[in-house]
Amino acid sequence: MNIIVCIKQVPETTEVRINPETNTLMREGVKSIINPFDMYAIEEAIRLKERFGGKVTVVTMGPPQAESALREAISMGADEGYLVGDRAFAGSDTWATSYTLAGAIKKINQINVANNSLADSGKGHGIDLILCGKQASDGDTAQVGPGISTHLNIPQVTYVKKIEEVKEGMMRLERMLEEGYEIIETSLPALLTVVKEINEPRIPSLKGLMRAKSAKITALTQKELNLDPQQIGLCGSPTQVVKIFTPKPRAGGQILKGEIPDITKQLVDLIKDEVN
């Protein structure tokens, strides 16, 4: 099974500081870590490789220092890492990020096929599975995973809490809902985003750390990817951030008591009041 894991480097803090002028994340002076949800994606990919064989490739789009995130993933057991970065990608919103990552994944597939290390499945990508975290702890939109799958035109299953079964060209998954879960079957290749219930990420091994230290990280820039300039970076980003703020907590609800006809009347009155 050949798996791509998309990982994002995020600041190690729950308090994300936003530059009030540019409305972008302020990364200076904060230690960077792998987005916690992406740790579960890495772990799941390694477990699948351990069961079925194959290869785990980690990809990140970010500044040069994001290389350390790739090395950390390799120390846990991933095989290789790609760093997607270029001035031209700066200022990407979730659309441009997922477009660029989708482009990078296609490129990685080409490289794999050229190296003959993977057989092309005939669908344009010899990759069986793409894993993402549920969401990033800083940006928090949960859009990049679904965005990548849309750009690649493959199925997506979000909030995966368990991979129940893997068969030739298909997977059965448990997808987390607010109360309970649903079982979904998908054909492969597919993109999954995972929640923390799926596993417990491992601590790297010493041999893994040593391998990661010297592992080759391949850089992918606009020159290699040759993406549509209209869809990358700031000018490829349709989102305009007007204001970023912490929403007020939701006010508590109200529980109506009594017989059903009574409650119904009370409810109708309350709605009327609210409307007026």
Added chain:
Amino acid sequence: MDYLLSDEQKMIKELAHKIAEEKIRPAAAKYDISEEYPWEVLKVMAESDMFGLFIPEEYGGCATSVFNLCLATEEFSRACGGIAVCYAASALGTFPIVLFGNDEQKKKYLPDLAKGKKVAAFAITEPEAGSDASGIKTVAKKEGNHYVLNGLKHFITNGGDAETYVVIAMTDKTKGARGASAFIVEKGTPGFTFGKKEDKFGIRASSTRELVFTDCKIPAENLLAKEGMGFIVTMRTFDMSRPGVAAQALGIAQGALELAVKYVHQRVQFGKAISSFQGIQWMLADMATEVEAARGLVYSTARMVDAGVKDVSKESAMAKMYASDVAMKVTVDALQLFGGYGYMKDYPIEKYVRDAKITQIYEGTNQVQRGIIALKLIKEMAK
């Protein structure tokens, strides 16, 4: 203090630190109460290659390094002295095979030990032979292609949980100390059973058991080195492992110091954090300096061992004795700084006092260590 660790040593220290903080510290109280063997935590250590630190590369390890073993043991002990000793005692049981095993013995036992699939133990102590190891009564009688073991070992760390045991027994009583030999005995060998499991003051996550040998037949090829070399095997093993016990003591002291510094910063009396009182500051300064001095001694000794210096028994004894005395003093002072809270089991500090105590006792009591150091001094003088 900067010990100018190499990149690899830093990596080992950081990895052990991560294991300690994420896996050992949260589990420490649980195992202290239940006295269960911490397999779950040992599995994490195993998967992170920590058991390979004391085994050569050609047998599946990451090269034998007492210094690396000390770095890992210190970090583990910062979080729990009990769980750490399960690990360190496996090193103690493995060293005789690394040092004296022939190629076949190494090939047979070391790969599983390096991967942490199996844990090892070392057994010399008997009810009537503690500090005076020459008093051991367990016998190994050669019969054809076998040795037959009879006797009792007690207070054996990892006893019952380990798969691979190195056991010292008398092959020729008439020869006294030259009549002892070392054997590898596997768990499950007929005639090899386990007796009493001790209920201990500290290091309760580790198991301490009796080993009982009743006409236990082991193949002759399980003899380590040669007949009569039992005490040489033991002494050389202890020279390697004593810095490890010292590192255990060092880690316990460091862990207690950290907890104390944090606590005095938070605790308010007389309207101020108690850390603002000079009486407390002086205690902290002494504690920190003694811990650092112990570290200097432990690291220097471990580096000497790794560099292949021939006779390290004096330095090993000094490191073990000093670090364990520091651990006892620093943990007691740390508890003092917690006041009445420190005396309560709801706070983690009393466990450090209990865990520290053993480091003055096993692998040769500190009286015995002082004896080794003094004898060496006198011998050096006579030269």
